[in-house]
Amino acid sequence: MQKLTGLERILKTVKHQEPDIVPHFEILIDKKVRDAIMHNANASYADFIEYMDIDAIVVFDKTMTWSYETLDAAKGIKRDQWGGIIRFTTTDLGHPVEPVIKSEKDIDTYVPPDPDLDWRYDELKRLVKRFKGERAVIAHCTDVFDIAKESLLGDIAYFKAMIKNPDIIDRVNEIATSYELRFLKNCLDVGADMIFVSGDWAMTKGPMVSRELTKRFIAPPFQRIAELAHSRDVPCFKHSDGNIWPIYDIIIDAGADGIHPIDPMGGMDIGEAKAVFGDKVCLCGNVSCAFSLVTGTIAEVQQETKEVIRKAGKGGGLICMSSNSIHSGVRPENYVAMIKTIRQYGKYPLEDHFDNLVMPQGKKWS
């Protein structure tokens, strides 16, 4: 098969067709890891994507399109653009400390951030100019569920309101959804090739809320985002850590074209996912960034990456990725080993490299 571009490779696998090689990208790649691999602290994120020939580049909303106001530099405390107070410690992403909405009355006077500010799209425009047609340029957005429960209401208040005061949830959901829809429409106008929505719906043991509450509050905003994506003929991927077995059908029914990261920490086996719902969505994962990429040997990373490809690569529908992101604890040499293994063992037809390829239940590949 002739060599595809990164964009073609991803779009083909999303359509459940076998591309030339199993695609790869990451939603976040820590700068320390990138610099160590490139031996160049001055190289940009885009330089790294090109250097490693990665199939897509993600414009991560929180780090590239949100505004922050520093409140206490020494303690890493900032106010995010929604008004929530967050604290940065060991990761590039802050963690919520105090929400902006303390009572229902606060919603009446709440002023959301403006999605139409030109600067939000500066990085996306640069990346579209540099990579358009060659690599997928992905517009990332934070799930409305995350914004509403972290920045706007606070997680405990949010979860309690789901039962005690559903109207509040509907109101804050609408605030965040309106922003995200406008923001993503602008991203698509600029030239984004895909949408990727992060934010967990599940924990290690299972979903955060029941199926009923997931359908009532969490899935509808994502569904509206997926509908926007599909109206523009671009795929929409959904991320959720944790055990999503009890709700995977809700994610698919809401319009996800891909699910990331099929979390092994949540007991998600990618072969089982391939067999059960691998014909409905593209699977994105799941080389462990909690264990093998952090503390494993090169051989262990190679073995795990090969297993992901063997279990989920047949027929397309797999983007081989880490089980969350390439965070600062990932060993640079392990990430390189993962990419090299994908390039070596991800070449289609996979039968050339593996026996016992996994197939979706009842499916016969032509």
Place this chain on the structure above:
Amino acid sequence: MVNLNQISKCIVEGDSNAALELTKKALDANVPAKEILDKGIVLGLKKVGELFGRGEYFLPELLISGEAASRAVELLEPVLSKGGTRPVGKYLIGTVQGDVHDIGKNIVIMMLKGNGWGVTDLGVDVSPEEFCSAVQKGDYDILGMSSLLTMTMPNAAKTINDLKTAGLRDKVKVMVGGAPVTQEWADKIGADGYAPDASAAVRIATALVGKS
């Protein structure tokens, strides 16, 4: 006459107001506070834990039930201490250094309080030094450390080592929890207990102080 099963039912349903009202009525009717706690609130929380374990209850239900129990216990606390009833145990808790996740820790606190534990919360991003200092100054039965990030888990191990170095390790039992934490890892770092969820945390803590 207040039926303590009704208090249990209010806890299971997460009805804080009704739980408070019935607890007041029970106290007014001279039902011993310890009996209200054990046969009303704790039984309710036990049922909540079972429902959570079976996947019938989720975070929202756990939170509203935990809040109902905590509020009812607050009402009982002065009566319990006046009558000489000591808490089940004293629990020191915090999220480890470098980590500011707190929802898991806060749910554990709610469940512990609802089950009659005295809890001191050191908050988030707690350094090994701060944990050690609190253990030294206080009279705690258990130190619980929460870690939601793989990269912050080693700080729980460091705290245990620092406790050993300071000669404080035998002063408290140590429990660990959080999404990436496993029993295997808890054993490896020398913790006394690991809890995968808040209900298990209460159960294991109670067993560690020999009151299960």
